[in-house]
Amino acid sequence: DVQMTQSPSSLSASIGDRVTITCRASQSFGASLNWYQQKPGKAPQLLIFGASRLQSGVPSRFSGSGSGTDFALTISSLQPEDSAIYYCQQSDNTPWTFGQGTKVEIK
Amino acid sequence: QVQLVQSGAEVKKPGASVKVSCKASGYTFTDYFLHWVRQAPGQGLEWMGRINPTYGNADYAQKFQGWVTMTRDASLSTANQELTGLESDDTVVYFCARERTLVAATTSRYFDLWGRGTLVTVSS
16 A cells, blocks of 8 residues: 655644645655645545646645656635644555644644 | 535444545536545555546546555545555545546646545454
8 A cells, every 4th residue: 555654744834834745655656636624523625636737626725746757735824714634645546545634723 | 515524434444444435415426526535644646546427437646556446436426435455554545536627738637526535443
């Protein structure tokens, strides 16, 4: 199975800060790397698919980058509503696997 | 409205079985694979498997083979997941999610639509 490792596990940042979450895969694959945001008691919501493609309706402050084994999610200017847990996911190999999650808190 | 509506919360005793359903609406059910993802309280997301709504064949993550069965009723636009031999640590939320595929220079697969989740509590 492809192991996905996110870092950091949690972070605290101020409104307006630039925030970057990284995701490293245990083996290289194509562009099937996705990012989801999950708020308490809710289902995850797709932010980024194909490593860098912004899902329709998602604010442009979210962006994704990377290829091979190293990927990143960047929030260019953190907003209060961005407080959530963020997960990366690879869908290139079965079983599809998720990172352990990164909790983003607002200072 | 495009949505996945899941069945309500369940409380089961250890050793029991449970069936969770996921009804699709607002799109053609057979056009997209449906997946199941589980999440224990306070924990991360875990992929369980997926079903092809057209033919009803399913793929499972190895750890769920033998005690999870995914089925579908295309006439009802509904996917089902039956879990057997529940244990206390099986108290989790089960999500269904729709797979989309983008074919470009590379192929991307992702979940663009999720159900709200079904909590299954296992307690004696």
